[in-house]
Amino acid sequence: MGILRDNPELALFLCLAAGYLVGKLRVGPITLGGICGTLIVSLLVGAWTKVTVSDDVKTIFFALFIFSLGYMAGPQFFTNLNKKSLRFFTLCLIEVVSVVAIAFGLAEAFDLDVGTAAGILAGAATESAVVGTATEAIGKLSDLTQEQITQYQGHVATAYTVCYLFGLITIVIYTSQIMPMMLRINLRDASRELWEKMRGSGGGLEADEREALPGMVGRTFLVTLADGAKVGDLERRLGGRVTVEAVKRGSKVLTPPPPDFELTLSDLVLTVGRRANIIEAGRVIGPETPAVPGLDTPLATTQISLTDKGVVGKSLDTLSKEHPEFSSGGVYVTDVLRNEQHLPATPETVVDRGDVLTLVGARSGLGKLASKVGAVVKNDATDFIYLGLGIVAGSLLGQVVVEFGDVPMSLGTGGGCLISGLLFGWFRSRTQTFGAFPPQAASTLKDMGLAIFIACTGLVSGPQAWPLLKEYGALLPFAGIAMVLIPATISLVVGTKLLKIEKPLLIGAIAGQQCSTPAITSITQVAQSSVPMLGYTITYTLSNFLLPLTGPLLVGVLGA
Incomplete structure (x- = not known):
């Protein structure tokens, strides 16, 4: 115990390792996940050892997490801000309004402190980012002593842990098992029927799969x-x-x-x-012949981002006719990437500015063509200049305080970095020629940033956990269940009666509005189809932006 107290970095990474091990434990279709497992372990270790970790460590890693989250979601977030996605946006608004209203109502009815109320909101909404934004907002309340701030921040973590557990179980069972019965559908059959209607858009491949019949091939022929x-x-x-x-x-x-x-x-x-x-x-x-030794030539592959406004709205067939380099240089388009979504590279595929084309052909032909329609994508190493400026911009934005009557509202570092991440990620997607942040690097930084922040929070909050559980033990599970069932049920009624969303998509979208990856995993297993994922991705992206902002909102209102 003494060695952990004297070396907090040991306690920190011990909580990470043990937490992710706990998060792998499975009960039926439910796993806690690494983040919840890390919080449980760190609360226990913190209560046992009373390890202290600098608040600066939490702030830095939370900024990395929230910026990376926004950066990855930015292109899809702004793409979804259109009339077609407006009905899914309605579901996210139902989620945000419901959880804030319920958390505020519980705080008023049971005289909850601001930390417990914010923890209930974060846990029941199964949105870990709210822990960070709410904790940060509590630290800025001017009428609290430092001891109260520490206590309430500890209550956030404890309430989150309990509510998350019950909220997670509720959303998984409700969406994958109960909702199909309420809608009177067989989710597997309904997903297959919907896919048949949509199959013209093409299917996708798993990470370990390859096309049995690739689109572009090389063959040798004997001249007769x-x-x-x-x-x-x-x-x-x-x-x-x-x-x-x-x-x-x-x-x-x-x-x-x-x-x-x-x-x-x-x-x-x-x-x-x-x-x-x-x-x-x-x-x-x-006639075709087998491969002939010596008769081969290497083909180069490159990715170009379409930056020329003249290509917007044109098909690949039209582009190939307008640019003779396609035929004379032997250049072929093998893939079209739009906002991390792969489109079929058929002659009829219409491209847009910012699309990334994968070109295969002779190196000389590739160079000539790339300079005419766009620029070569640079995504092999993280651009730390762009990354650093993005986090600086977000931190500065988070310092802005706006008064709503007597209520001071501030995005804080978390909210500011989330917005800057969205903007920087979207701006990068428009050109792809600077600001590289490879998906693997962004995902690693996002996961590690959140995991370390959660571990720090749990270690500091451990001593306050048991008193809170004794005081509100029965209320926390009830809140976790109610704050899932109420917005999900409202969304189910509104989605079917008013928005007319296809039922498999609606079930996936409700899991997305809750930002619940375990729920969509269980849904797709029941459906034996990825169709519900089409609704999930839209609401998940929007809720990932909106829900973290509810933390400062609730803290600001209750703190006033």
Whole structure:
């Protein structure tokens, strides 16, 4: 115990390791997750050892977490601010208004302190970020002593832990088991029917899956039908959709052959193009042959961001016709990435500014084309200049205080960094040429930032946990269940009766408004489909922005 007290970094990382181990324990479809597990362990360790951790450590890691969260959600958040997504935005507003109103009502009815009320809000909404924004807001209440601030901040963590546990169990069971019965649907069948209607948009692959039939292929053919044809004429005959990359005649290999090179019988020709066009090439050139040693050429791959306004609203087929580099340089589009969503790279796919195209072809052709329609994406290393400026901007924004009557309102470092993260992430998505923050790096920084913040909070709050549980033990589970059932039920009624949202999407969207990853995991397992995820992603993104702001709002109102 003494070594942990003298070396708080040992206690911190011990809580992380043990907490994530506890978070892996599964009961049916429910797992606590690493964050809740870390908080439980850190509360116990804090109560036992009374370890002290500097508040600066919490602030720094929470800023990293909340900025990374906003950065990753920014592009999709602003994309979802449209008429089509307005009905899903309504569900998020129901969630925000309901949980704030219920938390305020419980505080008034049971004379709860501001920390307990904020912890109930954070836990029942299963939104860990509220712990940070609320804790920070309590620290800025001017009419509290330092001892009261420490006590109330400890109450946030304890109330969050209990309410989170009951709220998590409630949202998982309610969405995956009870809601389908209330809607009188078989979730699996309903998801399959909806997918059949939407299947024109194309399906996705898991991380460990690859296409059995890739779109772009290379094949070698023996010249029997194209005797005497010139390479340039042959490519034009195939509509510019197939390029001749190499020709082998005897022991000599020509890479690449010039357009006026004349083919002759028994030449071996290496072609590259989309599968359907390559099949057509075989009918024109001759029979396909196995891979021939020495007859190969490396193809370069690069990603470009479409920054030219002239490409907006045009199909890939139109782009290829407007830019001869596609055909003359043997360049092909193999993937279209829009706000982290992969679109099918078909000739009919319409592109927009900020889309990222994956191009495959000869290196010289790639260079010429990239400079005309956009810029090469730079996403191989984190741009710490952009990252640092973003967090600085968010911290400065969080210092602004606005008076609403007698209630001082401030976003704090958490709310400020969340907004700056959204803006910086969205701005980066428009060009992709600067401000790189690779998804793996952003995800790691987000998870570690939150985990360390939660561990610090639990260690400091441990001594206040038991007195609070003795005082409000029965109220906390009740609050955790009620604050899930009430907004979820309202959203279910409004979504079906007024918004007319398809039922599988609605169930996923309700899990998203609660920011509950375990719930959507259970829903997709029951549905045996990823269709409910389409509703989940929209409300999850919006609620991830709105719910953290409820912490300072509730603290400001109750503190006044």
